[in-house]
Amino acid sequence: MRKTGQRVRTTVAVLTAAVVGLSGCDVVGGDPPDEAGLGRQRKAAPKVVWDTRPASIAAVGDSITRGFNTCLVLSDCPEVSWATGSSPEVKSLAVRLLGPAGAAAHSWNHAVSGTRMADLPAQMERAAARRPELVTVMTGANDACRSSMSAMTPVDDFRADFQDAMRTLRQTLPRAQVYVASIPNLMRLWSEGRTNPLGKQVWKLGICPTMLGDADAVDAAAERRRATVQRRVEDYNAVLAEVCGADDRCRYDGGAVYEYRFGTAQLSQWDWFHPSRNGQARLAEIAYREVTGNTP
Incomplete structure (x- = not known):
């Protein structure tokens, strides 16, 4: 035992x-x-943490970020920019994050009216020189708003140019955060503005001809043209989501700007296409919600 x-x-x-x-x-x-x-x-691998309170902001993009046709006809008005403007009516993203004094000292607007995606790498280079903690991006409408359908930027070129812009930023600022706004719904802007005689006269000066040309035409050819432009915008937005999604420090708005139902109160009294002060404020609200959210 x-x-x-x-x-x-x-x-x-x-x-x-x-x-x-x-x-x-x-x-x-x-x-x-x-x-x-x-x-x-x-x-x-270390977990990337999104900073919901960046201390400095640089904006790149097109006429929307420049406040075009918001204060005076055919003129930029950057003080009402949704991204970096100082207007108390708008309360830009910079003002909401940094306060008025902080926004004045630590935000920069490098957007240029008329910009297409091919122009974004150069803007990114200028923005990176400021060494901001956050870069806002809103561009792409001008790639669809061309003189003719054939002149619209091919989707593959749009993707390559956006990737180039992101690489340009990352060469200087590998840790900078990026907020990417979707392109607005151009079809909705046409449907809202086409009832305004003054707006349609301004459209004839060359504002988004592919969508706004022959504004009163509703024949099959006109409807096909507008639908083609709309699909191209949706394809561009898919590219923005794809390229941004491949970068750990980039947030796409998930289509929030595209889905926002701009009404006449949110559109410029000069062209019924660009945002008014009210519209700029709504863009600032969307951006603030996306940047300060715990998840994109």
């Missing part, structure tokens, strides 16, 4: 040691033993 008891205790000890050894490998994990017989524990 004594020998049997010893054998039992010995067997239990061996099994216990084996179980502990297996459990230890399973819990700790790691690479197979190296030549010295020592395991190398794997290190988890």
